[in-house]
Amino acid sequence: MTSASPSNDEHPMMGPGRGRLEGKVAAITGANSGIGRATARLFAREGAKVVAVDLVEDVSPRVDALIQGEGGDAVFYKGDVTSFESCQGMVNTALERYGDLDILVNNAGAGVWGRVDQLSEEDWKKIVNLNLTGVFLGSKAALPHMMAQGKGSIVNTASTFGLLGTASYAVYSASKGGVVLLTRSMAIDYGTMGIRVNCICPGGTATPRLLRILTEGKSPEEAAASVKAAGDINRAIQRLAHPEEIAYGMLFLASDEASFVTGHALAVDGGQTTDA
Numbered sequence: 083m084t085s086a087s088p089s090n091d092e093h094p095m096m097g098p099g100r101g102r103l104e105g106k107v108a109a110i111t112g113a114n115s116g117i118g119r120a121t122a123r124l125f126a127r128e129g130a131k132v133v134a135v136d137l138v139e140d141v142s143p144r145v146d147a148l149i150q151g152e153g154g155d156a157v158f159y160k161g162d163v164t165s166f167e168s169c170q171g172m173v174n175t176a177l178e179r180y181g182d183l184d185i186l187v188n189n190a191g192a193g194v195w196g197r198v199d200q201l202s203e204e205d206w207k208k209i210v211n212l213n214l215t216g217v218f219l220g221s222k223a224a225l226p227h228m229m230a231q232g233k234g235s236i237v238n239t240a241s242t243f244g245l246l247g248t249a250s251y252a253v254y255s256a257s258k259g260g261v262v263l264l265t266r267s268m269a270i271d272y273g274t275m276g277i278r279v280n281c282i283c284p285g286g287t288a289t290p291r292l293l294r295i296l297t298e299g300k301s302p303e304e305a306a307a308s309v310k311a312a313g314d315i316n317r318a319i320q321r322l323a324h325p326e327e328i329a330y331g332m333l334f335l336a337s338d339e340a341s342f343v344t345g346h347a348l349a350v351d352g353g354q355t356t357d358a
């Protein structure tokens with residue numbers, strides 16, 4: 083990983099694509115970093131035309147340039163998933179540029195640490211607005227087109243913490259639990275309309291942001307111990323996931339290979355939720 087790169091862009095898992103999303107148009111939110119970036123890149127390798135959505139664009143290389151540099155087709159849309167207007171802009175970009183929208187990955191998200199007594203009302207609203215309302219707004223913008231076409235695949239990024247809950251991460255866990263049940267409800271509502279809705283529940287994943295948090299200001303030994311301790315949460319495999327390992331779960335759920343899978347919360351978590 084280079085300092086210019088916000089993702090593990092050189093990870094060897096990213097082999098040549100096999101056309102698993104050939105002919106599809108996919109919009110991915112939070113696509114300029116971490117899991118979203120790996121997903122956008124993998125989808126493009128698998129033949130999708132990608133609308134890469136992010137609030138932040140000053141990342142080098144920006145994800146669309148990274149994809150284009152590899153021979154893929156991508157456009158960047160500077161959008162905010164907490165705004166319906168912005169989500170409509172994302173959908174319009176897909177329709178104007180590529181003439182369709184088959185896949186939506188509602189991935190943008192973030193967390194604030196704290197128990198309920200420690201969290202401010204402002205923190206609560208900010209995280210629910212991003213993690214849960216953002217999924218609602220992105221889906222609300224995409225669904226009219228998907229319903230008119232009678233096809234579509236929506237993949238939401240939840241979290242293992244949205245299945246289990248965890249200490250001192252109350253609003254994050256609650257918002258991600260909401261994503262799991264919004265996913266199931268939407269799956270029921272749209273199943274007969276040809277639209278599948280699933281979510282992915284990553285375990286601890288070595289995104290640049292998390293690695294920064296774990297290692298900043300620490301000696302190499304302390305940093306390694308901190309990364310190891312974070313990986314232990316994924317208790318069977320006992321390491322952090324690579325973003326690409328989450329992206330492959332996204333790929334399956336998004337693709338026609340999962341044509342009979344809907345309402346599912348797929349844990350990609352190194353066994354974190356085993357025995358749960």
Ligand SMILES: NC(=O)c1ccc[n+]([C@@H]2O[C@H](COP(=O)([O-])OP(=O)(O)OC[C@H]3O[C@@H](n4cnc5c(N)ncnc54)[C@H](O)[C@@H]3O)[C@@H](O)[C@H]2O)c1
Nearest residue numbers: 112115116117136137138162163190191241284286287289
């Ligand atoms: N990294 C983990 O360990 C982990 C584990 C479980 C779930 N997740 C979830 O995976 C998703 C991606 O996380 P990540 O670790 O890759 O994070 P990240 O911070 O690396 O990437 C998130 C991206 O979302 C963008 N973003 C933030 N707010 C936005 C908004 N309002 N509109 C559009 N884009 C916005 C950010 O600019 C950033 O590029 C999140 O939903 C996160 O909760 C992460």
